[in-house]
Amino acid sequence: MMKRQLFVLLTVVLLFxxxxxxxxxxxxxxxxxxxxxxxxxxAAPAExAAPAExAAATNEQAAAAxxxxxxxxxxxxxxxxxxxxxxxxxxxxxxxxxxxNNSIAEFEKATGIDIQYEGSKxxxxxxxxxxxxxxxxxxxxFPQPGLLGTFASQGKVIPVTDLVPESWLxxxxxxxxxxxxxxxxxxxxxxxxxxxxRFNAKSLVWYPKAAFEAAGYAVPTSWEELQxxxxxxxxxxxxxxxxxxxxxxxxGWPATDWTEDFxxxxxxxxxxxxxxxxxxxxxxxxxxxxxxxxxxxWNDDAMVFGGRPAIVTxxxxxAPAPMFQDPPGCWLHKQGNFITSFFPEGKEYGVDYGVxxxxxxxxxxxxxxxxxxxxMAAFRDRPEIRAVMQFFSTGEGIxxxxxxxxxxxxxxxxxxxxxxxxxxxxxxxxxxDATSVRFDASDLMPGEVGAGSFWKGMTDYxxxxxxxxxxxxxxxxxxxx
Numbered sequence: 001m002m003k004r005q006l007f008v009l010l011t012v013v014l015l016f017x018x019x020x021x022x023x024x025x026x027x028x029x030x031x032x033x034x035x036x037x038x039x040x041x042x043a044a045p046a047e048x049a050a051p052a053e054x055a056a057a058t059n060e061q062a063a064a065a066x067x068x069x070x071x072x073x074x075x076x077x078x079x080x081x082x083x084x085x086x087x088x089x090x091x092x093x094x095x096x097x098x099x100x101n102n103s104i105a106e107f108e109k110a111t112g113i114d115i116q117y118e119g120s121k122x123x124x125x126x127x128x129x130x131x132x133x134x135x136x137x138x139x140x141x142f143p144q145p146g147l148l149g150t151f152a153s154q155g156k157v158i159p160v161t162d163l164v165p166e167s168w169l170x171x172x173x174x175x176x177x178x179x180x181x182x183x184x185x186x187x188x189x190x191x192x193x194x195x196x197x198r199f200n201a202k203s204l205v206w207y208p209k210a211a212f213e214a215a216g217y218a219v220p221t222s223w224e225e226l227q228x229x230x231x232x233x234x235x236x237x238x239x240x241x242x243x244x245x246x247x248x249x250x251x252g253w254p255a256t257d258w259t260e261d262f263x264x265x266x267x268x269x270x271x272x273x274x275x276x277x278x279x280x281x282x283x284x285x286x287x288x289x290x291x292x293x294x295x296x297x298w299n300d301d302a303m304v305f306g307g308r309p310a311i312v313t314x315x316x317x318x319a320p321a322p323m324f325q326d327p328p329g330c331w332l333h334k335q336g337n338f339i340t341s342f343f344p345e346g347k348e349y350g351v352d353y354g355v356x357x358x359x360x361x362x363x364x365x366x367x368x369x370x371x372x373x374x375x376m377a378a379f380r381d382r383p384e385i386r387a388v389m390q391f392f393s394t395g396e397g398i399x400x401x402x403x404x405x406x407x408x409x410x411x412x413x414x415x416x417x418x419x420x421x422x423x424x425x426x427x428x429x430x431x432x433d434a435t436s437v438r439f440d441a442s443d444l445m446p447g448e449v450g451a452g453s454f455w456k457g458m459t460d461y462x463x464x465x466x467x468x469x470x471x472x473x474x475x476x477x478x479x480x481x
Contacts, residue, residue, distance in 0.1 A: 061110065065390070069165045073394075076387035082112025084384040089127060090141025090374070093119040096406075103400025107391055113384050131156055136379040139388060141197065145180060146444045148377050152193040155186035158378045160194055163389045169195070172393060172412045176269075176437040181375060195393040198407040199373030201427050202336040202440065203261055208323045209354035212331065219356045223265075226359050230303060233331055239305045241297060242322055242330035244314030245459065252455030254316050255462060256442040257370065258298075258334065259454075262290040264368035264438055265361035276441045278479050282457075282472040291461075291468060293361060298462055305330040312463045317342035324352065334358060336372070337408070337427055349423040357430045366435030372443065373410070410437075446480050453478035 062077035075081065092100045097119045104115050118137070120126045124147060130136050131151055142148040151157050160181065161169070169178060173196065181192045207219075215236070220226040230240040245254040263272050267286040274280035275287060301307035305322050306314065317339075322329030324344050333339070340349070347353055360367050376392045378385050391397045395414035401407040403420040408428050419425035431437070442450035457471035466474075 061396075065394075068171075068394075069168050070390040070394075072383050072386035073390040075383065076111040076113060076391075079112060081384040081387060083114075084112075084382075085114045085116055086139060086384055086388050087137035088115060088117045088139045088141065089123070089130075089137045090117070090119055091121075091123040091143045092117070092141070093121050099401055099404045099406065102404065103398070106400070107396075111387065113387065115388060131379075138380045138382075138385050139376055139378050142194065142375050142377060143372075144443045145183070145194070145375050145439060148194055148375060149183040151377075152183045152185055152191075156379060157193050158381050159185065159191040160377070160389065161192050162381060163378055163386045164195060164393050166192075168390075169393060172395075173410065174412075174434070174437060177410055179269075180437070180439050194375035194377035195389060196410050197374045197376050197392050198398050198401060199371045199410050200336055200338060201408060201431055202257055202370040202372065203264075203358045203368070204335065204337060204355050204427065204430075205358050206320060206323070206333045206335065206339065206353055206355050207331055208328045208352065210351060211326075211328050212354070217331070219354070220359055223359045223361045230297070230332075234302050238328070239330045240303050240332050242305050242319045242333040243298060243311050244316045244319030245311055245462070246313055246315045250451070250455060251312070252457075252459040253442065253451075254319075254335070255458035256450070256454050257336070257440065258294050259287075259291055259458070260438075260441045261334075261358055261370050262293050262361065263287065263441070264370060264436075265358075265365060266290045266293055268365065269368075269436055269438065272438055272441070276444045278445070282454075282475040283469070288468065288472060295462075295468075308462065308464070312459055337424070340423070349421075355423070355427065355430075357433075367433060369431050369434035369437045370440065371410075371431075371437050372440045448478050448480055449475060 059077075062074045065071075065077060066074035072081075090100075097117065100119075101117060104117075107113070108115055123143070127136070127140060127147070131154075136156065140148075148157065169192065177196045178192060181194050181196065182190050183193050185191050185193075207217075217229060217232070218225075220229050233240040243254075245252055247253055260272075263275060263286070266289055271280055271286050275282075275284075280286060297303045298311060299308055304311060305319075316335075320333040320335070320339060320343065323331065323333060324347060337355075340353075343353065349355075357367070357369075376389065378389055393411065395409055395411045395418070398407065398409040398411065398414065399418050402409055402414070402418045402424070405421045405424065408424060408431065409418075410431070414428070416425050416428060419428060442454050444450065445454065453475045457466075457475045460466040461468050461471045
């Protein structure tokens with residue numbers, strides 16, 4: 001009996017100790033797992049995995065770049081150059097610099113490449129000093145290819161086909177753009193030295209749309225139709241053209257644009273290029289014919305608002321204003337796409353004004369377009385620089401600027417839906433229909449000519465101060481030899 005009681009007692013004690021041990025063991029597992037729970041929180045770096053969408057987008061961009069043969073651009077989207085820096089300079093300052101930096105922000109975020117852009121209001125002078133001092137940035141944005149050509153001939157610039165596949169450039173640009181990027185290198189051999197990034201269009205004619213349609217006028221699509229429209233407007237008792245070339249010290253420059261447009265419409269691209277280079281003289285029959293073709297308009301008082309004398313005294317920015325009078329004082333104005341900033345406030349594209357392509361004169365020369373724009377060139381060669389240059393050769397490289405407005409993209413893979421402005425989208429369609437493009441000639445000529453005797457000569461001729469023959473021979477004499 002005593003043994004049985006002792007056995008029961010021992011069993012109770014043993015059970016009690018097991019319960020206590022079990023309870024004590026339960027306390028530690030509740031606190032100890034607190035650390036694993038904390039470890040699982042950091043394991044919630046599964047939240048960085050939440051960027052699954054951006055990563056997927058970047059992978060798509062990498063795949064798209066690889067499909068185009070843009071190896072370094074694909075590598076950049078894969079993060080291979082994260083943390084690298086590419087320095088740049090160019091003419092963009094203030095608002096333009098903000099737009100440019102915003103337009104490359106997504107690329108920087110996706111690739112981790114830091115594009116450090118520094119603009120200059122004295123770009124031409126500052127870049128010349130920097131290049132001469134061997135202090136050029138990695139990439140330079142040239143608003144005119146002429147200065148780039150100078151540095152290319154000195155061996156300062158990397159041929160762009162060393163950085164961007166030639167096959168891709170041929171696929172994504174109209175041949176004319178590639179022609180304009182082709183320059184003589186240090187050995188005299190011609191190579192492409194830059195990628196075109198954005199442009200402005202010049203071969204445009206503006207008109208007061210609502211009044212134009214109410215008058216029963218139709219947009220001309222040929223030179224003959226344009227001449228018929230001019231004659232009809234005169235027959236209706238009105239004046240066809242608004243023209244003004246006064247611009248302070250730069251008076252005459254709008255006349256150089258007309259000359260360039262008509263050179264493209266009355267002679268070959270080879271002659272245009274020779275004229276730019278100085279091998280085709282101003283006094284040649286080709287240049288004289290181009291000027292005389294549009295001079296039939298300018299020298300006719302019935303064709304120009306205010307008559308011929310008003311051409312040289314009217315500020316170019318004020319010239320289109322009579323189009324918006326009621327009724328219009330004039331009906332047509334040829335100028336680049338920037339001119340809308342001079343239109344009266346509150347005027348709406350598609351309602352108050354429209355735009356059309358300046359028709360070809362001789363269809364043998366196709367449908368040429370006069371342009372100005374920016375060309376990107378590299379002064380160093382590193383993988384991340386190649387990636388950025390390849391980016392600029394794609395529509396994505398200009399997409400942000402197209403949405404912001406103030407630029408056109410010449411890349412063939414630009415999607416028209418990217419334009420934030422109906423006007424710029426419509427101009428892009430006009431340019432896309434061009435058979436050739438050429439850069440503003442006066443911007444490519446030596447300064448003594450392009451921004452000197454050419455401006456002055458056109459002013460002298462249309463003011464009646466000198467004959468055309470005299471003007472052209474004086475411009476030729478001013479060409480530096």
